[in-house]
Each structure stands twice: as C-alpha cells, then as structure tokens.
Amino acid sequence: MDNIVSCQGVSKVFGTGELAVHALRRVDLEIMPGDFATLAGPSGSGKTTLLNMIGALDKPTDGRISIQGQTLSDLSKAQLSELRLNRVGFVFQAFNLIPVLSASENVEFVLELQGCDAGERRDRARVALKEVGLEGMEDRRPSALSGGQQQRVAVARALVSRPGIVLADEPTANLDSKSAMELVDLMARLNGDLGITFVIGTHDPNVMKRSKRHIEMIDGKIKNDKIS
C-alpha cells in the first residue's frame, strides 16, 4: 500500500551558530492510509515541528517530505496552499475558528476556498457537523459554543474537504477531561468508520491509549514507533 506521508532524513534547525536549535534530527517516517497515530513526547521533542512539516506549514532545513507522492520542496507557495487546502486537514490546540462565522460557515469556508457551489457547501457542512455530533448547532457562532463543541467544529472543518490526512496538534489540551474523551472517541470513530488517517501530537495518555500507532519522539528524533 502506498504511504500518505513519507519523511526521509528530515531535519529542522531554528537559528544559526551557537544559538541554533535542532528541532528535528534526520527523521524518517511513513504514515499509511487509515493510520490513527499519536506523536508523543515531552515538550520540545519536535512533535509540533514535525506536524508543521508534514502539513506543509513549514519547510525542513534538510531532508525530503512527500504527501501522496508529491514532494513538498518541489512546490511553490501557491501550490503548497493548494495542497494544504485539498489534502491536509488541521485541528489545532486553540480551536482556531473564525469568530465572525457561524459553525456551518466555518466548515463551509474551506469548501468555498475549494470552489464548491453554495448548495453543495451547505449540504456537506451539515453532514460534517452531523458526523461530529453538532446537528442543530449550525448557526451558532464560536462564542456560543463550549470548548469541546468548538473543537468538534474544527474537526468537521478538517474533514469536510475529504483530505488524505488530518493532523491534530494537542487537540485535547484545552478541553476538560470529559470533552477530551468525547473528542478522542469521535476521532477514533471517524478513523474506524470512514478510514480517515489521523496523526495526533499529544501529551494526553487517554489519546495515546486509543491510538493504533504510537510514535514517541525525544530531542527531535523518533525513539519508538509501535503499532498496537
């Protein structure tokens, strides 16, 4: 089976000279379709940096990353935008919804960028919100939703464009334990039912317990990569 993500010898250095920080050191990693993987490790281990690299949000100092066969270093800024729009879904720690848009409009926003017509946008957003259990809350603004509900909207937004992979960086960090569990259950169900590939950067043991693949990072390197 072809991988979705391939990292070969990926390094990232912030700063130069004596102040240089080696965030990633020659990381090799392959993410396969249907993976439900967690990237675990202490703060500063390189989880977020690696997720940013895989998500084409940042460029490695060295090495090669490809997503669904497309090498990121070969792409222009606009092509990287296209790739993020069509092939990668993001869920961030801080929810990151657009405050002036309703839940439905936040989800539709990605589809609008993809050029979908209004009818299709509405229908797909409604389905995505239903999938994450927010049926009936389509018209609420983020300020009228709880943290857990906002993160569900973020998941719906990440899923609605049918990306090859969803990258989630500490998605439960700002949630209470109940909401965190519900979110993990949701992602696990979406992975199981729809086959959506998740890579989740986390400290949360509950998230790690539910994952099928544990990738442990320390000092910018992958220490363990186990499939349970």
Add this chain to the structure above:
Amino acid sequence: MKDILRHFLPLAWRNLWRNPRRTVITLIVVSVGLWSVLIFNSFMGAWSQASKDTSLKLLIGSGQIHAVGFMDDPSIDALMTPPAGALKAALDAPEVRFWTSRLVVPGVVQSEYKTLPVSILGVDPEAEREISSIPGKVVEGRYLSGVADDGVVLGLHLAERLKTGLGRRVILMSQYVDGTLAERSFDVVGLFDADQQTEDFYAFTGRAAGATFLGLEDQISQVVISLPDEGDVEATFATFAQAAPELDVRTWKELNLFLATSDSFMKGFIYIWLGVVFSLMAIGIVNTQLMAVFERTHEFGLLLALGMKPRLVLLMVSLESAMLIGTGVLVGALIAAGTIWVFYDGIDLSVFAQALEMFQGGQMLFPKYDVPSFFIFGLIIWVLGIIVALWPARRAARLSPVEAMRRAT
C-alpha cells in the same frame, strides 16, 4: 471572482465590526475628511462666485471690446465706432445675454471746495440696468433717465470728499479730441453706494449728454458684454475677436487679473486642502488597518494554514478597507449634502461688509451642490484610501502561517 466576492463581502463587513470602536474612528476620519473637502469646495465656490458676480456686475461684465490702445491709455483718442456688421451680428447672437456701449474718458470733477480725478462714464441708463449693479445702488436721488440725461450720478464717498450733494452742481472737465479743455457744469441727480474705490473713481452721465459735452458724434469707448452664467466666455469672445480683428477684445479674466487669479487660486487651493486632508486621513487609515492586521495575525496564519492563498488574504483585507472607506465616503457625502442644504438659501455676510469690500467679495454666499465634485472627491479618497490600505493588506498576505500562528498564541 463573482462567487469569491459574494462570499468575502459579508465576511469583510462582519470583520469590520469586530472592533466597532476602531471602525467608527476610521469612519469618522474618512467622513469628516471628505465632508471638509466638499464643504470647503462648495463654500470656496460660493465665495468665488459671489466675488465674481459682485465685480463683474459692477462695471466689467463678462468682457469688453475697446479700440486698440484704450487699455494702455483710456483717453478720448482711443475711441471706436458703435458695433456694426459682423461684430453687431455676433453681439446679437443668442449666446450673448446683453450688451451696451459706453463713453469713457478721464477727467476731473470740481465742486466749490475741491477738484478730484474721476473717470467720466457716458452710459445708456436702460441698458446699464441690465448689465451693471450701479443703477440699483443709488441710495439718494435717482439714476439717469436716458442717454440724453445731462445729470451726473456720483459715489457717496466722492460726494462727501467734494463736500457736495444731491441737487448741487459740479463741473466735469476733460479734453476735446483736439486736446483743448472741455468743461461743463452738471446737476448731481443721484448718489450711489458701492465699494469705496468705485464710489471715488466714477462719475456717470447719459451717453449722448457725454458726447455733447466732449464734442463727439456717435463714437464710443467700449462695448460691455454680459453672457449667461453658464456661458463659454472664451469661445464666445473668440467669435467677437474674429468679427472685429481691428479691435481689442478682452474677457473679464484679462480685464481683472486679480479676480481671475483668485478664481484659479481657489480651485488650486481646494486640491491642496484635499492633499492635506488625505495625508491626515491616510495616516489614520494605515494606522487602524495595521492595528487590525496586527490583532488578527493569528487568524491570518490560520487562514493561510487552511489553504487560503496569499492573494485571497490580500483581497479580503483590501475588501475590508474598501468597505470601510467606502462607507466613510458615503457618510461624509451625505453629511456634506445636508450641510449645503442647510445653507442653500444663502449665508448673510453683511456684518463683514467692509472687509468683504476689500476683497471684492459678495455679502451673500450661496453654497451650491457641485455634484461632479461629490463623485470626483469621493472617488479620489476611496481609491487612494484603498491604495494606502494595501500596505497592511500585503503584510497580512505575506505572513508565514506557522510564524503568524505562533506569534499570536
């Protein structure tokens, strides 16, 4: 593009009201700026028009025709025959509201107490009522009754200096064509109230009476022409020059350089004011838009991370600026229209009458709706505002998604 606009316009509008205080401040800056430009334009236009009307309706008219040499030495040697042939046909054309001819010679007026220099004007009183404001300014006695009326109408200040008055006799002196002295006594039949310079400088009598006094037949010194307000002065006077190439044809702009210069100066000054206002406005717009971009750095990072192309970020921020400045322009134009409406019936400046006389200004200002200027100045401010707001928009579009999201969290 249409679809993008349909989606982004409501989003841009909502984004504007995320910080109502800042939006309202920018709206006030833009609307007050445009209001000041439009009001300044309207009031300066009204002032210019009032000055022009006052000066031109006094004696100059829209322009005059003289014999060559009259403007250098307005003596009895520089006379012309009354308009005939092609010139008369041109003067009788529908583009001309009215015209008349005058006899103008330098002379002196003498009372029992004093002798003072004046310009003696022989006029057609009926025609003068159509072309000059002097007949309406007679405050004592009467204006002349016909071309043969051999009374004299003097200015109030001149009469005061001569220590003469209504019903008294004065002697006018000038030269015959042969250079010998012409003198005759005239009854003072009327006194007019105008600006001091006009009161001191002119003595009016009937044109035929003046000709008799100077031993002339039908010669005249000048033709005064009045065009309708909207008349094309240059084009119409060009036809007069074509019809009478041997004569000296001049528009009011050539006859009263001060007025012509102040007219164009005022127009230029409006653009200087526009520049000043816009510079201040630009600082405000750039400042508030930069603040808006800075506050939303995290959000722009998010949009870029989600796959929004940088040019769409630029478009979105520019749309917000365009909407904000456009709304300010609309509000400013509406307030300006309302202000002009309030003063549309005129502003009475008669309390400043003496000062206004110095500047040849009218005592009533009538601000008008200059509709093209509403569009032109509004458009200039809108377009320039969008251009200066492109800088903050470019900053937003050039953000690195990771840096932007990291910086703000």
